[in-house]
Amino acid sequence: MKKIVLFLVMCLLLVGCGKTKIQKYKGIMSENDYVIIDVRTKEEYDDGHLVDAINIPYDEIDETIDINKEKIIFVYCKSGNRSKYAYEVLKNLGYTTYDLGAFQDIDLPKA
Secondary structure (H helix, E strand, O other): OHHHHHHHHHHHHHHHHHHHHHHHHHHHHHHOOEEEEEOOOHHHHHHOOEOOOEEOOHHHOOOOOOOOOOOEEEEEEOOOHHHHHHHHHHHHOOOEEEEEEEHHHOOOOEO
């Protein structure tokens, strides 16, 4: 019985952590100047994207991108793999960056 209760408590904590992450991002977005980058292909972006997101495919993100380093950057992709890569590149370039993960899992307005 103790194992079942412990398992249920752990599940609730994990579910709660996901919501807290999105709430944190929404808080950052409401208080700061930011850019959302969809790092998928142009075709994927054209099929649907987050409102106000710009499209820069992950393999085009390098030191030549023209984004103000004072802005916070949020990245996302289809599954979270490409956004993880873009997050690392941007972080190493000195940007304040957050990885939103997979497009279908993001609770923000979509176009």
